Amino acid sequence: MRLHGKTAVVTAASKGLGKGIALKFAQEGARLVIASRNEANIQATAEEIRNQTKAEVIALAVDVARKEDIDQLVHTVQANFGALDILVNNAGGPPAGSFLDFDDEAWQNAFNLNLMSVVRVTRGLLPLMMKQKSGRIINITSGGVKQPIPNLILSNAIRAAVNGVSKTLATELAPYGILVNNLAPGRIDTDRVRELDQITASKTGASIEQVKGTWTQQIPLGRYGEVEEFANVALFLASDESSYITGQIYVVDGGLLKAY
Ligand SMILES: NC(=O)c1ccc[n+]([C@@H]2O[C@H](COP(=O)([O-])OP(=O)(O)OC[C@H]3O[C@@H](n4cnc5c(N)ncnc54)[C@H](OP(=O)(O)O)[C@@H]3O)[C@@H](O)[C@H]2O)c1
Known part of the structure; x- marks a missing residue:
């Protein structure tokens, strides 16, 4: 029980990487708020996790690209937990395509989905970590932050900005005992x-x-990779065992990237 008594928020958690992380955290004793856009799907995932782990799981329909939805998420976490130990910022991926495929609106949508979601959710929930002078923020990005992935220009561009935000935040939040790291999947x-x-x-x-x-x-x-193999690294970053690690990018890709 490496997260016994901890509170955690995982966004975009009805399936895939977010769900795998939420399940892993619940198995390790955390109380959870999980969110994704589709109410029925996120409630079903919460029920599945509760049944498997007996953990307290609150599920909420939230589109992380929308500020109003994020306000609702923040309100729910404040009202139910009052304090927050772990935040996993995850979202859906932007559409695949190359440079000439996308107009301004597509770029703006990707900006809201994959950058502003991190900014807004973190800004809203940060006071709950700052007042207790501890916390873990884990942003899910992509191996594309180290080496651009063909036909994924929106992801390659916007996730680079998430690197900038988290590396800067790691320094700004260190005095509050809050550690900020990014997890970059390859092919999970x-x-x-x-x-x-x-x-x-x-x-x-x-x-x-x-x-x-x-x-x-x-x-x-x-x-x-298997989702659980990815979730294991998130667990490490969320746990007390990662107490001297901040501002880092953890690539989980079976060795796909060849750069140092
Ligand atoms: N799997 C990989 O190897 C890999 C590699 C590189 C990058 N990534 C990135 O990692 C993230 C998660 O990927 P995944 O593989 O787990 O994808 P997935 O299996 O397609 O799951 C996506 C999850 O995000 C939720 N979601 C999508 N848009 C959302 C929004 N606007 N607001 C809230 N929730 C939203 C979905 O639920 P709802 O439909 O209910 O909203 C679903 O739970 C994505 O950004 C993806 O691009 C993944």
């Missing part, structure tokens, strides 16, 4: 990655298996 087996592989398959005329094969050939560990 979720719906998002399956959809991206499907898009590449449709674009190139290859089969999904061929697309996946091309990726796994580049991954030294020879496979996509």
